[in-house]
Amino acid sequence: MSRKTAGPEIERLVQLLARLPGLGPRSSRKAVLSMLKRRNELLVPLSEALQQAIAKIAECPVCGNLDTVSPCSICADPRRDQSLIVVVEEVGDLWALERAGVVSAQYHVLGGHLSPLDGVGPDKLNIASLVGRARSPDVKEILLALNATVEGQSTAHFISDQLVSADVTVSRLAQGVPIGGELDYLDDGTLAAAFKARRKL
């Protein structure tokens, strides 16, 4: 863009939106125009929703889920199975499992996977807190529902080693998750089948 026509406020908005996954500079500009055209139906509500999100949404100190209550509504729900903790890489994976209605248990969000080349060691993930939770007498099983990628599986192996001293069964999702696949992209049926056929490690 050699000449700037829109003011710096519009350019800033275009640049920030373009940082979202799935939006490039062109689609970001389209999105900004669409917002500015629909000020009362879109721009103002979106601004208010973002302010609400900033004010209210935080990471659950127990499991790493995002919610407006702390601990999160999943951790606080007494009807859920307290003996099983399902470990996922990202909150999006937790949402995918919940949408599929696969299991009503506890979760633990790692915040990513081990990636030594990117400087993501065990200390950058919520692993220590998982080991702590696993020592609770209520907890009988830790299901490592990580992505079926190289990074996800090596993270699962690392965590499995950390849990040797805890008195829990460590399991993983069944072969059913396609090799190289990411949980968030699977249909509910595949997720449900993989959950039911989960295997002891």
Next chain:
Amino acid sequence: MSRKTAGPEIERLVQLLARLPGLGPRSSRKAVLSMLKRRNELLVPLSEALQQAIAKIAECPVCGNLDTVSPCSICADPRRDQSLIVVVEEVGDLWALERAGVVSAQYHVLGGHLSPLDGVGPDKLNIASLVGRARSPDVKEILLALNATVEGQSTAHFISDQLVSADVTVSRLAQGVPIGGELDYLDDGTLAAAFKARRKL
């Protein structure tokens, strides 16, 4: 989604973002997660940019462009050719022409095209104000740079009829804009060529 896991604040954000062009429910959820994960680098700046946009950006009362000053910085620029008004459907088309550096003249943003089936008659577009501007003695030419779609071209014909009584040359972009194409999707060279070869109607 049978079960809601995220709080209503997150759901609302997902739904609002999904209304933007190019974002569906899935990509919107990814975008929200990405924002919540990068609170200080993305969520907070985006919220602030939207608040700035709401507070500062308005439609230019002269030409319909969006800007933080009124009249807009294009209308207020005395170095631009005052004798030519380039008429476009949307602000995005104005941005595309400015990015291409095709012309340094005035603009007039219609706000869309005539679409009787959708209830978009001449009164819903900025046509009356264009006819008013065309009567100014400074204005010698009105270039109808509308999309080469059926709706764009019938809108051009309608406006051309309205301008018969004004003492101006009415032109359109050269054939060079692909049939069915939208201005905002063309490369700079095509836009420049179409501008240079524009024809009197």
